[in-house]
Amino acid sequence: MPIVNAVLQHQSQQMEAGIARLSEFEVSAVAAGDISNRFSQAPLGGVYQFTGFLNKKSRNSKSLVFHIIDFRAVADSAPI
Secondary structure (H helix, E strand, O other): OOEEEEEEEEEEEEEEOOEEEEEEEEEEEEEEOHHHHHHHOOOOOOOEEEEEEEEEOOOOOOOEEEEEEEEEEOOOOOOO
16 A cells, blocks of 8 residues: 655644634644555645544554545645
8 A cells, every 4th residue: 555654734823712823833644545646746835725634653652643535735825
């Protein structure tokens, strides 16, 4: 089964208790099976919306990895 590993970067502004808060993080990701080929062809630095789920990196790990089920390109938005 083909597998592609990646690191996704997120940046957005969220409202919390009526106050705008900057949300920035990186998360390890994996695309397996049919989606891995399409994902490996996606341009680096693009803006995408991902569908998937979080799971432990391995059976005994406490680290999380995002499993990519699907994704699509979205229009780049203005910097926060």
